[in-house]
Amino acid sequence: MSLFIYNSLGRTKEKFEPLHPGIVTMYVCGPTVYGHAHLGHAKSYVSFDVVVRWLRHSGYRVKHVQNITDVGHLTDDADEGEDKISKQARLEKTDPMEISQFYTRSFYEDMDRLEVQRPNIAPNAAGHIPEQIDLIEQLIKTGHAYAVNGNVYFSVESFPEYGKLSGRTDQEALQSGARVEVRSEKRHLSDFALWKKAEEGHLMKWSSPWSIGYPGWHLECSAMSMKYLGETIDIHGGGMENKFPHHDCEIAQSESVTGKPYVRFWMHNNMVTVNGIKMGKSLKNFVNLKDLFNIFDPIVIRFFILQSHYRSQLDFSDGAIRASQSGLEKLQETYKRLVTAPTYSGHLPYEELTKVKLTLQTLEFDKKIKEALNDDFNTPIAISVIFEFIKNVNSVLDEHGKLQEQTAYSAITFLETYAGEVLGILKSREGLMATEGRYGGKIIDEVMNVLLDLRAEARKNKDFALSDKIRDQLLEAGIEIKDTKEGASWSKKSAT
């Protein structure tokens, strides 16, 4: 079964094969670290995390580089405005480097909680000044860039394919640089800065052949991608808002120097809306992840994100997340039920056996979910396959109360592989047992067993006063007891 990826360059699904057999080189645009991460970051990095996980599960060694932008990203895309990190440093009355390291750490904290695997290498722009200066020198040498008044610009006219990714090859693209102030020193309105001379009071600056200054934002990704992954990489990911100008500029800078394709597969994730409205600074409707994690388990947010496709818009609303939450609880409960279900190693009578086997059909589900993930990482379909699967697990367990050993093993493996390893939405067995949220950990299990045994014995002895008392007092302590055919079970009362 082959993997097909929607390539933004060409706008069609293409069969994926890496340039070098067995190894996938992948670069994802990382955050500009001047504030805490929001839901838009989560959508992007959770999406690409599943890409990495699925490629690794499929047997590839993935070399995943994701940068940290800590210099050069101006408040305005058209080479004007203030450096975003310096601005924040001034607000917080500290050094830009302290700001960028603080928010870098905050970013990874949030990503760790979302179960996003760390990139293999996370290079920062300010730590790669020599590499960026080298690239500028090569661009000047090959006639693709020019220095003027201490600034260096890329000449878009020197690269006829400029705009090929976004499709803005016409005047629209070539003039979009003009939307604020026209720098008369540019030869063409759309030329973009590779190096900027530091103005008075600018905090982050370095020596260069042209001026004491700092690199343009687009430059870092070309320099660091080529340093760590080579001149042509397999996959480049990022948010669709970065297609133009950022990614088209990356292509221009890199291909002008190497004469080779910079990226084989371009992948772009769609954006997040809040109650139907685009998230934006001016609208002040950014959903901060740390705030969200105060209300919802991060794994619920991850699950919520993966319930829509990475190329679809994700609409945030409280109701939508609550729906995800109860869906996820169902998954966790089924998983817990499965790992604790009684099994038997012998055979059921033929008729029953057939029924059980036919109902679970793990291999069938395995095929379906692989198809979904190989079809441009279709996580919503993959999730629907998992839910169909757990529905069957539950109905088998409801009917038979137990599972044949081998069937149980396959079913557990199925969930741990796809919901766990690939999608990252399943709490591990250990995690599930130790979680303080819903289940109280091992000690509590043992203590509850003592209590439930006492109560069972009281009921057997028809001492209903005692058994009711136990039930009532537990209820007061926030624990509900449910009596079933197989005995009593307990759960923490949900907060009201």
Place this chain on the structure above:
Amino acid sequence: MSLFIYNSLGRTKEKFEPLHPGIVTMYVCGPTVYGHAHLGHAKSYVSFDVVVRWLRHSGYRVKHVQNITDVGHLTDDADEGEDKISKQARLEKTDPMEISQFYTRSFYEDMDRLEVQRPNIAPNAAGHIPEQIDLIEQLIKTGHAYAVNGNVYFSVESFPEYGKLSGRTDQEALQSGARVEVRSEKRHLSDFALWKKAEEGHLMKWSSPWSIGYPGWHLECSAMSMKYLGETIDIHGGGMENKFPHHDCEIAQSESVTGKPYVRFWMHNNMVTVNGIKMGKSLKNFVNLKDLFNIFDPIVIRFFILQSHYRSQLDFSDGAIRASQSGLEKLQETYKRLVTAPTYSGHLPYEELTKVKLTLQTLEFDKKIKEALNDDFNTPIAISVIFEFIKNVNSVLDEHGKLQEQTAYSAITFLETYAGEVLGILKSREGLMATEGRYGGKIIDEVMNVLLDLRAEARKNKDFALSDKIRDQLLEAGIEIKDTKEGASWSKKSAT
């Protein structure tokens, strides 16, 4: 009360005052990130963490910079051998940058677990190549360095005070560079490399005016300390094994260029021995922190480290750590007992009141512990003050079973301030309640209350069969019940 710090430069305790009122600039030599951290790292960073915490508690704003060495640290100190990170990258078949980022992350994981506060800025050497090249250029310009065959060396003869920190100003110091191979291109045996030309196959290298190469190890600390903290800093910390050559080289590089004192207070922590023997690569007796954390709670290790002074050797042995563990448990238990102790707001009869007040004497203890910490951060004495204090708390509680509100408040504040905020060895109230290790969190408390109530009632009704059964079954589940005058209490049986 003034703070006195033992200054390795001058070898005497000096009264500490920062250069700029209210702000302390502090640089601590960070790890070379090519392997997991060991107990030696823990000793150093826990020690300097208390320095930072005490300075902050004393009202200073501390700007704490701690570097990450990810390039240039060779396997041999005398400018020969292989780069430690490149060597590890070859062993692990990956990029040096992936190695250094992996072990950087591992380092902070361990430090976080040891409750070591993160530095304000943690710059890495490979991310500060331009700054290092700038410094070399200034050293060449001022006649303190010379280039030869693409290498640049610092000329120790140009800096007559070379060796002033370690005291090795004689032939011993000036010749120690000679202990492996004599580079004939050096003008003096003790000259040390600022820049090295990359040999064939060298992985980490950058363009420079002298060659494609990499910086010498000593250079980064001078360049990054001066970049982020200024030409003269208040405190520079590090392990005593770094006094020579590393710190003497830093002084030479920095003071040659600025003509100003580089560091006002040099602080060096002593080393770790294992059962009396020095920890060392060749002896293969390094105690890896991750291994240690599998056996002991990291906070026990922190406590163990602080039980000896930072300038004393710390001898690791299983027995010593177990002694720390039971000491720390006593502290945590007393703290828990204190925050849950019944209080009264009124007055006791005069006689009793006097006794209670005299016995606690929080202000006296406060003065004693401040004296200890202001005397060159004497943590073992500070800890002995805390233990004297908790002994008194326990004896008051044993005798009276309750505390006057204000007394309880002062006692809690004392522990939270010194054992918590300053020494970092006290689990927070929340942490203590939620800990799975010893106490099982809130749900377990409530469920245990239900069980203990049942048992108390059974005993009242002389139903000893039931009460014994509850006790026995809990014991089987690993929980011990203790009957006291004030009722039953429970604790988790320690593992045997």
